[in-house]
Amino acid sequence: MFSFFEHLLNPTARPPHRPLPVQGEPRALGRFYVHFLRQAPWLIAGLFVSGIMVAGLDLTLPLFIGQITSMLSHTAPQNLLALHWRILALMGFVVLILRPTARLMQDLFTNQAINPGLTNLIRWQNHFHLVRQSWSFFQNDFAGRIANRVMQTGPALRESMVMTTNAVWYFIVYGTAAILLLSHADWRLGLPILTWLIAYAGLMVFTVPRLRERSRGVSEARSALTGRIVDSYTNILTVKLFARSSDEDSFVQETVDNHTRIFRRQTRMVTGWIFSLTVLNALMVAGTGTVAIALWVHGKIGLAAVATALPMAWNMANFSGWISMSISAIFENLGVVQDGMRSIAQPRQMGDAPDAIPFKFHRGLIKFEHVTFDYGRIREKGARGGVLHDLSLDIQPGERVGLIGRSGAGKSTLVNLLLRFHDPATGRITIDGQDIKSLTQESLRGAIGMVTQDTSLLHRSIAENIRYGRPEATMQDVLDAAREAHALEFIEELEDWDGRRGFDAHVGERGVKLSGGQRQRIAIARVILKDAPILVLDEATSALDSEVEAAIQEQLAGLMEGRTVIAIAHRLSTIARMDRLIILDAGRIVEQGKHEELLARGGIYANLWRRQSGAMQIDA
Structure with a gap:
């Protein structure tokens, strides 16, 4: 089984004839993603479908808690199995068989097929493109920085895609279904989660673009730091001959300080994002509990609805922390990909003419x-x-x-x-x-x-x-x-x-x-x-x-x-x-x-x- 998924994608297959999008062109970042993802459509589809299955099956757990609560409150203990064994068996089948199977499929697509295969496919094709650049292209940049961008762009592109599918899409499916299910019991029961989702979306709209720009700045500063370090190591004999270790310290220290300054600006925003989300989560859980209890007290909903609403709200709060870190990582990886495109997504300099023919030696004139x-x-x-x-x-x-x-x-x-x-x-x-x-x-x-x-x-x-x-x-x-x-x-x-x-x-x-x-x-x-x-x-x-x-x-x-x-x-x-x-x-x-x-x-x-x-x- 592992081998089957591991061989669904050949990471060193010859790249397609489609040229890489060039940085600066309209929608270059999106087209850069599509250039690679379209080479593994079935893997992306499998990841997408398995993610929906996991989200849907996770949603059944609060429902099961609500139903069990209702059974226990309305059924004598000695009659529980006789009256409800079918629904209990179904719950066991979902929890013990279906959900582990769906999660296994998601992990097989992610860990066996996409993580190693797509990552190295991107690296291989970026190297394939760059090694055919002109000599002057490499003379105008640090070799270490170019190599660093090739190595980092693969995992960054893959991680941002996988996180978007596994985390963000999961959250959208789970949140939408939760609102619909709770509103079915009473429309007011879904209001706290709906309000939370709107506030969450507003927080994202405010934070994400700024976080993306700061992430790109961090990646650029990291590439510059790598380039300077590699330049020192490559020319270590010159450094030793001229006894300039202290000057090299200053040369690298400047970029370390710059990277630290830019990194701190990014982490400030991440910390503010997490704190704001924590406050929203607390308000959402408290609001859902307050509304659920109030409706139950007035006889508008049953105990099962209360038992379903509170775990759903708590799951949303827990998931949101995971989602917030995922979104932060997504846009940090977007910044890495954008930085990588500065070297990779460049038109091939001194390329062969479209109608170029092989050289045929005759005499040597x-x-x-x-x-x-x-x-x-x-x-x-x-x-x-x-x-x-x-x-x-x-x-x-x-x-x-x-x-x-x-x-x-x-x-x-x-x-x-x-x-x-x-x-x-x-x-x-x-x-x-x-x-x-x-x-x-x-x-x-x-x-x-x-x-x-x-x-x-x-x-x-x-x-x-x-x-x-x-x-x-x-x-x-x-x-x-x-x-x-x-x-x-x-x-x-x-x-x-x-x-x-x-x-x-x-x-x-x-x-x-x-x-x-x-x-x-x-x-x-x-x-x-x-x-x-x-x-x-x-x-x-x-x-x-x-x-x-x-x-x-x-x-x-x-x-x-x-x-x-x-x-x-x-x-x-x-x-x-x-x-x-x-x-x-x-x-x-x-x-x-x-x-x-x-x-x-x-x-x-x-x-x-x-x-x-x-x-x-x-x-x-």
């Missing part, structure tokens, strides 16, 4: 045609920066091109545009005649192997990090790639904190358990294994010592054969043997040619070469 780009900024004319200005460049199939220039000249920007991390402001980029904007990004990047200067590894095993280049690769392929990258000798000696050794050892977050040179060799092994037809090397050997660099350069030379290659390096000796060198300055190509040709011109490249190597000569 790359063309930059009148490309201009400046990250959306406007600079004064002639100002320097990491930008490109009307740049045109053709890279022939199989050609090995080196990009050279001062920091900020536009080298990495050119590569990032090729990988379509950004789109040019003007112009276009084609590979084998295919405009990269018309291609699916995954197929484009799948055809490009890249080793970056700032090598970041996944917190997984060495083998998994290398195999990331080609997931279907065998372990022998992984070994061969590691050997070619001259990484085998240190990998075999690795052991992590859990005793895993060699290729099974985990590298820590971003690869912090390895040195910079070791991380770079793992990255090179990953690219060797990927075996992509286009190769991009951005300071690929900058973290290596000279002996290892020389050995790996030989492997890279073999890897470059037959491939279109773009290499960036500040150490000119590592790319001097390229087929063509492109010198960038302030986003423009100012020189290009072979090493010897550029030296003969005596321009920027020649000056850079002399500064780095003096009179050193290399073999052509």
Whole structure:
């Protein structure tokens, strides 16, 4: 039975093609809820129906008390079972069988199907959406805050939905039925509960919108606090190197104080809400008792009606405390969902075009045609920066091109545009005649192997990090790639904190358990294994010592054969043997040619070469 309910929803099924609603659109919050809830309609319906059954069956208990009171007052003890055994058996069946069964069904839908299934479905689909956001999206926010919103939005959305169904709907069903039943005995008997419901609704109308706004503020402050804490932990080496623990205390303390201040504003309102409700409950119970006794004294109702009215009023008072806390939690969760939408419900930046097609590699001809780009900024004319200005460049199939220039000249920007991390402001980029904007990004990047200067590894095993280049690769392929990258000798000696050794050892977050040179060799092994037809090397050997660099350069030379290659390096000796060198300055190509040709011109490249190597000569 448990397994049946647990498998009613697959939390990691591929998300529907419907896009997420975008924050700021009309009714975005409601549409955000509907986007997920419509994927589990039968679970929501089951929860709804079982909730009505539980509310209706709970309503029978005060009725049973009233009927038993009437039986006891009008029947001799020795005749009770003989005259009323059928109704007593029915009461026992309802109390012992029907109500536990209805409650079990409600709990099965809630605890087995909805709580784990819907929660993780929301998390999974939010992650599925966010991981396809552009690189710049993640550069503009704390990774910890984004992750926190993904993790919190799932349970918050689920809890607000379940509470609304189980608590609020229960209360509406129970309260309405109570008024009707008591009014059936005498219309005045239902007045205290009706008056209480009106006052309760007025209190909600006053409190709930304010509570929702304060809850959203608390969630935003909590996300900011999480982001700052994660930022400190992520950069803990910098904190230690500069001995700035006290400054980090102040950095985090500011957000803790802000979160505390906003949290207190919310809890003040919650406390006021609970006190007001307690007073209303007391008035309702006292009013119901007073009216019931007065009507009984004047012979307007029987003892059974009095015995029914008082438990109903008491149940309403008890339920209202539960409801008040539920409503408080509902709107606190609404605030969490609204805060989560600030990261999640955003249009996908740099998404594939609706008619995007997979990239088809033919020869590897790359063309930059009148490309201009400046990250959306406007600079004064002639100002320097990491930008490109009307740049045109053709890279022939199989050609090995080196990009050279001062920091900020536009080298990495050119590569990032090729990988379509950004789109040019003007112009276009084609590979084998295919405009990269018309291609699916995954197929484009799948055809490009890249080793970056700032090598970041996944917190997984060495083998998994290398195999990331080609997931279907065998372990022998992984070994061969590691050997070619001259990484085998240190990998075999690795052991992590859990005793895993060699290729099974985990590298820590971003690869912090390895040195910079070791991380770079793992990255090179990953690219060797990927075996992509286009190769991009951005300071690929900058973290290596000279002996290892020389050995790996030989492997890279073999890897470059037959491939279109773009290499960036500040150490000119590592790319001097390229087929063509492109010198960038302030986003423009100012020189290009072979090493010897550029030296003969005596321009920027020649000056850079002399500064780095003096009179050193290399073999052509």
